[in-house]
Structures are given as structure tokens and as C-alpha cells.
Amino acid sequence: xxxxxxxxxxxxxxxxxxxEGAAVAGEVPIGAVIVCDGSVVGRASNGRExxxxxxxxxxxxxxxxxxxAFGRWQLDGTTLYSTVEPCxxxxxxxxxxxxxxxxxxxxxxxxxxxxSHYELLSDGLLGRVVPSVGGCRADESAALLGxxxxxxxxxxxxxxxxxxxxx
Amino acid sequence: xxxxxxxxxxxxxxxxxxxEGAAVAGEVPIGAVIVCDGSVVGRASNGRExxxxxxxxxxxxxxxxxxxAFGRWQLDGTTLYSTVEPCxxxxxxxxxxxxxxxxxxxxxxxxxxxxSHYELLSDGLLGRVVPSVGGCRADESAALLGxxxxxxxxxxxxxxxxxxxxx
Numbered sequence: 001x002x003x004x005x006x007x008x009x010x011x012x013x014x015x016x017x018x019x020e021g022a023a024v025a026g027e028v029p030i031g032a033v034i035v036c037d038g039s040v041v042g043r044a045s046n047g048r049e050x051x052x053x054x055x056x057x058x059x060x061x062x063x064x065x066x067x068x069a070f071g072r073w074q075l076d077g078t079t080l081y082s083t084v085e086p087c088x089x090x091x092x093x094x095x096x097x098x099x100x101x102x103x104x105x106x107x108x109x110x111x112x113x114x115x116s117h118y119e120l121l122s123d124g125l126l127g128r129v130v131p132s133v134g135g136c137r138a139d140e141s142a143a144l145l146g147x148x149x150x151x152x153x154x155x156x157x158x159x160x161x162x163x164x165x166x167x
Numbered sequence: 168x169x170x171x172x173x174x175x176x177x178x179x180x181x182x183x184x185x186x187e188g189a190a191v192a193g194e195v196p197i198g199a200v201i202v203c204d205g206s207v208v209g210r211a212s213n214g215r216e217x218x219x220x221x222x223x224x225x226x227x228x229x230x231x232x233x234x235x236a237f238g239r240w241q242l243d244g245t246t247l248y249s250t251v252e253p254c255x256x257x258x259x260x261x262x263x264x265x266x267x268x269x270x271x272x273x274x275x276x277x278x279x280x281x282x283s284h285y286e287l288l289s290d291g292l293l294g295r296v297v298p299s300v301g302g303c304r305a306d307e308s309a310a311l312l313g314x315x316x317x318x319x320x321x322x323x324x325x326x327x328x329x330x331x332x333x334x
Contacts (some may be wrong), residue, residue, distance in 0.1 A: 048240050049240070052234055052235065052237075052238055052239050052240050053231055053234050053235070053240055054230060054234055054240040054241070054242070054260060054263045054264035054265075055222070055227055055230060055231055055260050055263070055264075056240075060222055063221060063222060064220055064222055067219055067220050067221055068219065068220070070219075071219055072219050073215050073216070073219050073220055073221040073223075074221070075221070087259055087263075088255055088256075088258065088259030088262065088287055088293070089255075089256050089257075089258075089259025089260045089262075089263060090256075090259070091255065091256075091259075092254055092255030092256025092257070092258075092259055092280075093221060093222050093256045095255065095256075096221045096222070096254075096256060097221035097222075098221075110294070111293060113255075113259075117292055117293070118285075118287075118292070120255055120285075125284055125285070126255070126278060126284070127277070
């Protein structure tokens with residue numbers, strides 16, 4: 001594992017801002033940014049529900065936007081920041097895009113594919129390893145997720161008690 | 168493993184047609200279709216180069232198109248046909264989209280994530296298993312890939328000998 005730098009923490013702030021945007025839009029609050037040479041080249045919040053797209057995780061959308069900005073699919077030399085540990089799909093996309101380094105926040109014990117459930121970026125089975133580190137501003141990311149799911153549970157209780165139409 | 172039916176072989180013909188379209192466009196010839204209740208609800212050929220998008224594998228694009236057609240991210244009840252064994256990214260997307268069954272053609276020993284390199288859809292680590300079977304019209308799929316790469320090698324030799332500008 002690499003270590004998290006002050007600069008990483010600052011860029012993670014941008015990813016956290018994207019995650020907050022997802023929450024406002026009623027989406028699970030996860031955000032991602034891709035940084036190259038000190039600039040953000042792609043940023044996104046999770047958009048699965050509003051775009052009705054199962055692939056619209058923050059990391060995938062940020063990768064597609066960075067590739068569109070570059071005009072090429074190779075994102076060599078970039079760092080991806082995600083507020084939550086990437087899943088299998090996103091780890092695969094990170095690998096395909098040749099992203100140089102991954103920094104994430106909260107651990108995802110159910111579907112995390114970087115260190116938790118699988119170690120897709122570091123087990124060497126794909127032939128190229130992508131350096132990655134977790135735990136960057138993890139408390140803030142986990143707090144955002146906690147508030148979001150608590151609010152969803154509250155809404156469900158209100159709906160159950162007849163206070164609101166079931167959503 | 169499930170077994171391949173005559174109907175599967177017929178639908179794979181549609182995926183092979185998509186793969187041929189990719190080759191004509193200068194892309195690695197891989198195609199995918201998603202079928203629900205006897206109809207194709209999403210189809211695509213690999214478009215990584217022409218769309219400059221590292222996520223534009225045939226399976227991902229077909230999934231996004233099927234979700235757009237359905238107006239929802241859940242593709243329950245569908246079968247995905249791919250001419251080649253899905254990679255980590257595509258296996259993850261198949262899982263997220265709740266696709267019911269996967270049928271593929273040629274095995275992909277380098278990056279295959281369904282049976283070759285990983286068994287992401289059947290190892291149970293993600294909590295839900297997606298039934299999958301390979302080898303459906305695998306020879307035709309492998310022949311398409313073989314012709315494509317042979318033609319690329321020939322072009323490279325012509326370029327090396329000064330006959331064509333290096334591409």
C-alpha cells in the first residue's frame with residue numbers, strides 16, 4: 001500500500017463534493033475525480049438511479065469524462081480519487097484505462113474489489129498492478145453514506161406508517 | 168455450467184454480426200447482444216478506439232443501451248450473449264445490472280473473468296451467482312479475432328518495410 005499525502009486529502013475533498021452532489025440528487029453518495037498534472041480532468045457523482053444506468057458509478061463516469069477530455073482511452077499518468085473503495089466493475093475500468101494510481105476513502109466490505117473482497121489491482125493476475133491506497137478521509141465518506149441511509153430508513157418508516165406515499 | 172441450446176446459438180449469431188461490424192470499424196472484433204422474452208433489447212460492438220472510451224466494451228455498451236430501452240438499470244430476466252468471455256469490468260457490470268444468464272463464445276485466457284482468470288460470476292463472493300456458459304460458436308468468434316490480428320500484423324510488417332506510413 002502507498003501512503004496518503006496532504007495533496008491526496010485535498011483532491012479527495014473534490015471527490016467528497018461530488019458525493020454530496022449525489023446525495024442531493026437522491027443517489028447513494030459516492031464521488032470520484034481524476035487528476036493529472038495538478039488539474040482535475042474528469043469528475044462525477046454516482047448517477048445510477050437518475051440516469052437509469054447500472055454502469056453509472058462515479059468512477060466509470062469520471063473515467064469516461066476524462067477520456068473524452070483527453071480524446072483517447074489511455075489515461076496514463078492520472079490518479080483516480082474515489083470516496084469509496086471501487087467495486088469489481090470500476091476496478092476493471094481503472095485497469096483498462098491504465099490509470100496510474102488509485103486513492104479511495106471508505107472501505108466497502110460487501111463489494112470492494114481493491115483490498116476488501118478481491119485485490120484485483122494488486123494480485124498480479126491481470127499482469128499489471130495499479131498502486132492503490134485506502135482510508136483517505138474515510139470518516140467523512142462513511143458519515144455521508146451513514147446520513148444518506150439513515151434518511152432513507154426514516155423515509156421508509158414514515159411511508160410504512162402511512163405518512164407518505166410509498167416510494 | 169449450463170449447457171448451450173440451439174436458441175443460444177441463434178442469438179450468438181447476432182453477437183457475431185456485431186463483432187464483424189467492429190472489425191469493419193477497425194476495432195477488435197467483439198460483439199454482444201442482450202435478449203429478453205425472445206427479443207434483442209440491446210446490442211453493441213466493441214468501440215473503444217473510435218469512441219476513445221476505455222469502458223466501451225461491447226458488453227458495457229449493450230448493457231447501457233438495454234437499460235436505456237427499459238428506462239431502468241435493472242435488467243432482470245435478460246440473457247447477455249458475448250462473442251468473447253467477459254473481462255473483470257464487464258463481469259462486474261453484468262452483476263450490477265442483475266442480468267440473469269450469460270452465454271459467451273471464445274475463452275479469453277489473459278483477462279477472462281467468468282471462468283478463465285477469475286470466476287467472478289460464480290465464486291459466490293459477491294453474494295449472488297450469475298449462471299454462465301462458454302464455448303457457444305467459439306470457433307467462429309476465435310476465427311474473427313484471428314483474422315483481425317493477422318491483418319494487423321501484416322499491416323505492421325508493411326509499415327516497417329516502408330510501404331505504408333506507420334499507424
